[in-house]
Amino acid sequence: MSTSYPNRPARGGRLPALAAVTALLVGLAIVFAFFVAPEDADQGISQRIFYFHVPIALTAYACFGWAAFKALLLLWRKEERYDLESYVAVHQGTIFGALTLATGSIWAKASWGHWWLWSENQLVLFLVLFLFYSAYFMLRFSIEEGPRRANISAVYALFGVVLVPVSFLAIRLAENVIHPTVFTRDGPQMTGTMFLAFCVAWVAITLLAYTLYRVELAGKRLDANLRELREALTT
Amino acid sequence: MSSGEKYVAAAYGVVFLVVLAYVVIIAAKLARLERETAELAELARARSAPSTSNG
Amino acid sequence: MTYFADVAALARKDLRLELRARDTLPAMLLFVVSTLVVFHFALPADAGELAAQGLLWLALVFTALLGLARAWAPERESGALDGLVLAPCDRSAIWLGKALATFVFLGVISAVALPAFAVFFAPVSWETVAGVALANAGICAVGTLLAAMAAASRTRELVLPLLFLPLAIPLVVGGVGASISDDPGRFLAFLGLYDGVFALLCWASFEYVVSE
Numbered sequence: 318m319s320t321s322y323p324n325r326p327a328r329g330g331r332l333p334a335l336a337a338v339t340a341l342l343v344g345l346a347i348v349f350a351f352f353v354a355p356e357d358a359d360q361g362i363s364q365r366i367f368y369f370h371v372p373i374a375l376t377a378y379a380c381f382g383w384a385a386f387k388a389l390l391l392l393w394r395k396e397e398r399y400d401l402e403s404y405v406a407v408h409q410g411t412i413f414g415a416l417t418l419a420t421g422s423i424w425a426k427a428s429w430g431h432w433w434l435w436s437e438n439q440l441v442l443f444l445v446l447f448l449f450y451s452a453y454f455m456l457r458f459s460i461e462e463g464p465r466r467a468n469i470s471a472v473y474a475l476f477g478v479v480l481v482p483v484s485f486l487a488i489r490l491a492e493n494v495i496h497p498t499v500f501t502r503d504g505p506q507m508t509g510t511m512f513l514a515f516c517v518a519w520v521a522i523t524l525l526a527y528t529l530y531r532v533e534l535a536g537k538r539l540d541a542n543l544r545e546l547r548e549a550l551t552t
Numbered sequence: 553m554s555s556g557e558k559y560v561a562a563a564y565g566v567v568f569l570v571v572l573a574y575v576v577i578i579a580a581k582l583a584r585l586e587r588e589t590a591e592l593a594e595l596a597r598a599r600s601a602p603s604t605s606n607g
Numbered sequence: 608m609t610y611f612a613d614v615a616a617l618a619r620k621d622l623r624l625e626l627r628a629r630d631t632l633p634a635m636l637l638f639v640v641s642t643l644v645v646f647h648f649a650l651p652a653d654a655g656e657l658a659a660q661g662l663l664w665l666a667l668v669f670t671a672l673l674g675l676a677r678a679w680a681p682e683r684e685s686g687a688l689d690g691l692v693l694a695p696c697d698r699s700a701i702w703l704g705k706a707l708a709t710f711v712f713l714g715v716i717s718a719v720a721l722p723a724f725a726v727f728f729a730p731v732s733w734e735t736v737a738g739v740a741l742a743n744a745g746i747c748a749v750g751t752l753l754a755a756m757a758a759a760s761r762t763r764e765l766v767l768p769l770l771f772l773p774l775a776i777p778l779v780v781g782g783v784g785a786s787i788s789d790d791p792g793r794f795l796a797f798l799g800l801y802d803g804v805f806a807l808l809c810w811a812s813f814e815y816v817v818s819e
Contacts, residue, residue, distance in 0.1 A: 347564070361556050362554070362556040362557055362560055363556045363559050363560055365560050366559070366560055366563040366564075369563065369564060369567055370563065373567070392812075392815050412570065412574075415570075416566065416567060416570055419563075419566050420563045420566060420567065423559050423562050423563040423566070424559070424563065426559060427555070427556060427559035427560070445773050445776055446773075448772070448773045449773035449774070451769075452766070452769040452770050452773065455762075455765075455766050455769050455770075456756060456757075456760060456766055456769075456770060459760040459761045459762045459765075459766055460759050460760050460761070461761075463819070464819045465759055465819055466759075468815040468816065468818065468819075469756050469759060469815075469816055471815065472752075472756070472812045472815050472816050473756065473770075475808065475812060476774070476805075476808065479804060479805070479808055480773070480774060480777075483777050483800070483801055483804060483805075484776065484777055486777070486797060486800075487776065487777035487780040487781065487797065488780070490780060490781070490784055490793060490794060490797055491780045491784065525571070529571075529574060532578060536578065536581050536582075536585070539585055540585070543585065543588050543589065543592065546592050547588075547592055547595075550592060550595040550596055550599060551595065
């Protein structure tokens, strides 16, 4: 496998600009969520959690999809950098997945008085995914670094992306027979302004994930390059 | 604050805290990378000027 | 069709090894029966038949885990996996042969576990049997590949259950649903879908798991 951590001085210069745009958009999203969007008639103020909760969930899915894409590239092109990119994407996805569970749980408590609802399909799906991708780290860090670890991590990331629709189907099937729905969730009927606020928040959160992804990737690449340098200097 | 407001604040607060935690971790990593680069710079200097090294 | 000849040869090798050594299968049989007995004590007195059906699936999943932990042991202990990987056969044939052998083992386990369950707890319907057969196929397909991944790890006995359980959740849903629901066909169809999708994925990706 070819070692290639491309030095990207031009791109590196754009990272602060990216972070600045992200910060701006997140601020804008908060303004929209709290001051522009009207209050929901049924759920009151706790509905505003949705403006972050749903984009965070969607972004987690996107991160896992991105990780699977990079994993596919690794297995196909066999360039080492795809392993790092896939790993960082899984890491971001897991963080945003944990955030989905946390914000979802708080919303459940605010709406129904319970910290957890087995009838909430999205939450249960995220719990399964969270377990799955947590095992990714257990697996990855118990294997010696090298092409074997990269390949195995990549195959596992691909399994994750296939698991998403299969698990979703399973949970849908389970809710009707094994766990009958006790609480029905009325999805927020979004007016025009609400939808705008949602879209702003979605873009902001996606950009946030991408910024964090680029930051972490830069850090890990630096690590690897420094290690190579150290080896070169101490032999 | 009503309980609804408390929960909204908690939800957004959690997101904020996680991002802040990320910043702290990046800062710590940066400090470590600075130390390593300084070490490696020392090594490089020692290599390129062997006659003046303490070897 | 040398591909299927390879697969058959590999599966036969595993079955013969087990027949001769007789170390894994008896242990799994004893384990599944012991688990069912423990479940009796774990269930409160007024728990219905339905709760017991759920526990059947737990017993099957954990017994399968026990067997899967040993799935690649013969190859590991004799260093034969490298030899197999270098052999001119398609790497996916290695996975398929191993998965088929494991399927036979799980079949034997189920043939003992289901009657035991019927005796200890509640009668077993045809839908349950079909569900067990389909779920076993999924467990073998996915479990064999995951066991190969775990074999590369330092903490293989620890990591295999962590890898396997999230992927086993849809199987448990399908199986329990087939046992207790009014419309078992949907759940059996779902199990078939799981088997098809994941078997394809395993077949396509196994060579990357064992190669450098």
